[in-house]
Amino acid sequence: MRVLTAAAATLALTFGAQFASAAPVEIKFSHVVSENTPKGQMANRFKQLVEERLPGKVEVKVYPNSQLFGDNKVLEAMMLGDVQMAAPSLSKFQKYTKSLQVFDLPFLFRDMAAVERFQQGEHGQKLLGSLKKKGLVGLGYLHNGMKQMSGYAPIRTPADARGKKFRIMTSDVLQAQFEAVDAVPLKKPFSEVFTLLQTRAIDGAENPWSNLYTKKFFEVQPYITETNHGLLDYMVVTSAEFWLELDDDLRVEVKKALDEAIVYGNQVAAEKSQADKQAIIDSKRSRVIEITDAERQQWVKAMKPVWKEFEDEIGKELIEAAVAANK
Numbered sequence: 001m002r003v004l005t006a007a008a009a010t011l012a013l014t015f016g017a018q019f020a021s022a023a024p025v026e027i028k029f030s031h032v033v034s035e036n037t038p039k040g041q042m043a044n045r046f047k048q049l050v051e052e053r054l055p056g057k058v059e060v061k062v063y064p065n066s067q068l069f070g071d072n073k074v075l076e077a078m079m080l081g082d083v084q085m086a087a088p089s090l091s092k093f094q095k096y097t098k099s100l101q102v103f104d105l106p107f108l109f110r111d112m113a114a115v116e117r118f119q120q121g122e123h124g125q126k127l128l129g130s131l132k133k134k135g136l137v138g139l140g141y142l143h144n145g146m147k148q149m150s151g152y153a154p155i156r157t158p159a160d161a162r163g164k165k166f167r168i169m170t171s172d173v174l175q176a177q178f179e180a181v182d183a184v185p186l187k188k189p190f191s192e193v194f195t196l197l198q199t200r201a202i203d204g205a206e207n208p209w210s211n212l213y214t215k216k217f218f219e220v221q222p223y224i225t226e227t228n229h230g231l232l233d234y235m236v237v238t239s240a241e242f243w244l245e246l247d248d249d250l251r252v253e254v255k256k257a258l259d260e261a262i263v264y265g266n267q268v269a270a271e272k273s274q275a276d277k278q279a280i281i282d283s284k285r286s287r288v289i290e291i292t293d294a295e296r297q298q299w300v301k302a303m304k305p306v307w308k309e310f311e312d313e314i315g316k317e318l319i320e321a322a323v324a325a326n327k
Contacts, residue, residue, distance in 0.1 A: 024059040029060055029061065029086065030063045032065065033190075037144070037210050038142065049261060057250060069083060071169075072170060075088065075092065078136070078238070079239060081241070085237070085238050087237070088235065089234055090231075091174060093235065094171060094173075097127075097134070098313040102318050104177070105307050105319070107303060108319075109146075109326065115143070116143075118321065119141045136239060140235070140262045141233055143234075145208035145232060147227070147228070148224050150218070158298055161182070162181065165204075166183050166186065167197075167202050168187055168206070175187070197221055205221070209273045213279055223287050225288075
């Protein structure tokens with residue numbers, strides 16, 4: 001009887017250990033935008049691919065609209081293990097590495113094709129690894145698009161921005177960019193932007209077409225100027241601790257699924273950029289202003305000195321590589 005009891009106990013322990021080891025790895029993916037944005041659709045596609053290919057082994061939980069963390073807190077939460085994956089805007093990494101500030105420089109990239117060439121080239125890929133010393137791993141770049149300026153009054157030239165308050169992400173470059181045209185930059189969380197605009201606590205903001213439409217900023221900003229002056233892209237990132245603790249076979253499959261999801265998200269971004277712009281025009285809630293070449297040159301002349309201001313922090317070679325991607 002004692003032998004049977006011991007055998008049963010051993011069997012129970014064995015099954016218990018197997019059950020415990022079979023618990024799926026959980027990946028909490030936190031982001032700050034709507035599910036119908038390129039980032040939101042990318043995250044959901046990533047979840048779908050992972051759970052199709054690794055059923056019962058990896059579970060992805062996506063938290064959109066700052067449900068879990070805002071971009072200002074998510075990297076700290078990641079280091080504590082409270083979230084495993086996020087895709088903050090590139091501006092959010094400046095306290096971890098100054099090099100990524102290159103993406104905030106105004107009028108640096110001519111179009112998204114130039115951005116893609118730079119990011120997939122030697123310098124862009126090296127930047128993905130620039131966070132390792134801080135315990136983070138860059139896994140890939142996700143596009144949103146070129147930024148436009150919105151306001152309560154028409155904005156055509158730098159003089160039109162003078163004295164106006166613009167919401168910006170936490171970025172010293174973006175602060176310098178607006179100060180260069182004598183505007184007042186205010187660093188505020190993305191989740192607060194609609195209310196700030198609706199209550200006129202700020203005069204305007206800078207966003208790509210996707211954010212302007214999906215977050216309904218166009219409903220509270222009667223004018224949007226198509227400046228294409230900057231870039232809003234993201235880096236999909238995880239903690240080095242989480243990434244290296246994954247079994248090799250799981251890590252390979254998760255990375256493969258993520259790469260495919262990013263390609264999908266970037267396709268969505270390209271399509272939505274024009275579709276959302278047109279939807280805003282069709283709504284007649286906001287007037288889209290197209291500036292002339294002469295007006296654009298006024299903006300370039302006013303803002304380009306910001307490149308020189310941050311050259312030592314970013315690196316002259318890196319800036320030159322980005323400029324070369326326009327050719």
